[in-house]
Amino acid sequence: MAIPHPIPDPLAQMIAERFKVLGEPMRIRILDHLRDGPRAVGVLADELGTSQQNVSKHLGLLHGAGLVRRERRGNAVLYEIADQGVFDMCEHVCGGLERHLAELQSLVTGEVAP
Amino acid sequence: MAIPHPIPDPLAQMIAERFKVLGEPMRIRILDHLRDGPRAVGVLADELGTSQQNVSKHLGLLHGAGLVRRERRGNAVLYEIADQGVFDMCEHVCGGLERHLAELQSLVTGEVAP
């Protein structure tokens, strides 16, 4: 899978949209909690220490982006990860973070990056 | 590199921060243009059809996140990609987009996703 280059404008828009969905700590935490398995909205709200409405809103966004799946169970609604690739992305981000922080570190210690 | 689980709150914050920087079409386009090599701010502004101040602002953010490198050359300032991994991330996003769109497509055609 290769990205066309130059990136067409609408594609840049879609890519940014995707990143924007992930650009919110609460949503990262929600996804992280869903790693352990499907969760009802209320359960997530308890675990995350925020309101049910708030979690529902974020889940709606994640669902719209196709990152989570929804399933009605009784009168509860279970959400689960729909795209495991998200965590690969997070690891990628963490890798970038580490490189960046290492670079800043080297500025402090005065060493030259290898 | 494995992400700790559950993700500590500050890490979720940092991850989200990173995603947020990429969650803007103009910045995606800037990074894409930098793929062809270093660029001066004014040149980018021309290529992207926006103001020099706007590009400078976005580049400042990208630089703060360690995604681009800055180098003074004469009275121009050249920017270049500092973390090639960004494009891997974009490809990852595109992959997720394709999966999501394919799923939506199957809803329209009535087929069952394999």
Place this chain on the structure above:
DNA sequence: CAACTTGACAACTAATTGGTTGATCAGTAC
């Protein structure tokens, strides 16, 4: 020196959005 070029910063406006509050809808139990 002055004139010009290039980029960065500050202040402002308009739009977006995270979170709250209150109402509404779907499903269960009685």
Place this chain on the structure above:
DNA sequence: GTACTGATCAACCAATTAGTTGTCAAGTTG
């Protein structure tokens, strides 16, 4: 049927931010 629980929807407020305008700093040229 009514009462209760759990989730979504709608309206609102506060905070963030993309983009513009104006100004300033650094560097070059004459």
